[in-house]
Amino acid sequence: MAAVATGASGPQCAEALAAAAGNSSSTSFRRRVPKAGGAESSGPRLVSISGTRPSVRNGQLLVSTGLPALDQLLGGGLAVGTVLLIEEDKYNIYSPMLFKYFLAEGIVSGHTLLVASAKEDPTDILKELPAPLRDDNSKKELDEDICHKTAENNTKMKIAWRYQLLPKMEVGPVSSSRFGHYYDASKKISEKLLEASKWHRFFLPEKVSSTLKVEPCFLTHGYGKLLQFIQNIIYEEGFDGSNPQKKQKNILRIGIQSLGSPLWGDAISCTESCGNNHSLTKFLYVLRGLLRTSLSACIITMPTHLIQSKAIIARVKNLSDTVVGLESFIGSERETNPLYKDYHGLIHIRQIPRLNNLICDESDVKDLAFKLKRKLFTIERLHLPPDLSDTVSRSSKQDLADSAKLLGPGCGTMAGGKKHLDF
């Protein structure tokens, strides 16, 4: 009886104790929750800037280049603090499109822009940026395109139907994407968007009066001015963390047009022997140093077809991080080649950086072609037919154009012609 009585009172005592111990928790154990928003916070805070995302591969902060297809080829986007070098095509028709896409992406994401040019006024460049596509319109248009293509493909693939499951190069717009927007190349960007954005311009003929004779010292005069301008902007606006009172971190997108052309005062494209002309390489070196210590990304278009010395082109490529080359078919024999009739040119991804990594994120697709449709700039995989003639060598694909002409009478006509063999 006594035991029962104490047993009965036991739980009551325990409850009374528990009630006395804590108000809400029934145990005396407490979890230490890290204070959120404290000055000495325990965990690292993620830098969340609009228009960027961390790379899943190497943890770098990525910005979009404005073309989601190009982002995919570069491994998710362009890393902040790196240089994207675009080798211009011969008549400079398609590389301004990539330049404008990059800047338009900056405006849509709310980044600050810095546009430098020796040829056109940056104000005019900014007025010609493509307008962003609204999500529902773009999805409708791209769906039409994709449906059209897959309808054709479905009838062809009866035996090799598993290839239909391969991922396509063209990525449709994700409806709620804050990274990588689509643009309508036939429309210009609206004035409101331009006014709402913050941008700086550097136009060389205004900054440098060319009647002034300046001795060539460390750098060509134009390059020196441009570097000083970029450094000032980075410092004043706090992209390198020098103004800690800044409320919101932002990215600076720098666009330099036609670097290395004689309009910048650089004689690299005019002389065959490079001699002591290291201005361009020194400029790239200093620029990369500025970019690495600040939250900025840079796009440079360079007319490498004008530079005669291959050594300098190789050095320029090594000094840039990502190098993309455009080769248009205009004027070359490939324009009339039926293999390339759907496309306007080839795009070569020449270099992708290894940032905190041992390997770089190359895609396995090496034959890429681009096409500038009226509204869209598309990059697609180029499907070349197999080399069936015995005159062409296996190692070079550009002989294919020649071999297509060499296919004469005989067995060759069967391989290259429209007639196919049914078995």
Add this chain to the structure above:
Amino acid sequence: MLESLLAIGGLVLLRDSVEWEGRSLLKALVKKSALSGEQVHVLGCEVSEEEFREGFESDVNSRLIYHDLFRDPLNWSKTGEAHPGGPLGALRAMCRTDSCSITIAVDSLSWLLLHLPCTELCQTLHVLSHGNSYPGVNPPVGQVRVLGLLHEELHGQGPLGALSSLAQTEVTMDGKMGQASVHILYRRPQQRPAYQTQWFSILPDFNLDLQEGPLESQQQPSSHVPLVDPTTHLTFNLHLSKKEREAKDNLTLPFQFSSEKQQALLRPGPGQSSSHIFYEPDVYDDLDQEDPDEDLDI
């Protein structure tokens, strides 16, 4: 043809060579633009003023404003005629004068390239062609057109490429069998370049006479190799008849999961019976699952 060359402003580059000279075409263009009422400045470096004006009528000659660099290029006589900024300064001063459209003929750009740094020349030409959009120039100038004569054999690929990239129109002189022709490349911004080839000859009064191509002389008899079609005499069939093609299309392929296969798998056919396994327990078999030590014989 001359109208189309003079239609767009900017730099018109005339590339000539030793065999096909371009000065006569330059003079034809100068005459055309002078007669259409524009202001024409000529920067003469290679030939003397008398030689350049030779062949022009008096009304054309009266409209030409000639800047002579041939007689005294380095300004040794110090007469004060030469522009203080050198030839480039003279060029820049030309486009600031009036607000009507101006044509500047440079004879020749090769001389300027050989005496001045290429980058400065390119920058000056760029300023001239786009002179109306810079804030430094006082009143907006009309259309400025620069006709430059360039001897392409004197320069390497570098300067030629640099000047070509600046030019809005590039005219290359060529010819065959005594007939001169031009290959014109129109480079308009943001548009695909357009090509044109034109055969012509220039008359003594610098008018242009457009012509067809040179008459084809006797053609070489092309050796004909009779085409042999290897599919003619074969012992087997290379093409399918219509019936055979239909039968082939209707065939289901082995790895394709069509609806017939699905039905066949779901519903066992009449010939198949579901398989059963019959088991007769042996004397040594352990039937008791729970006792692990049954076979220990303890």
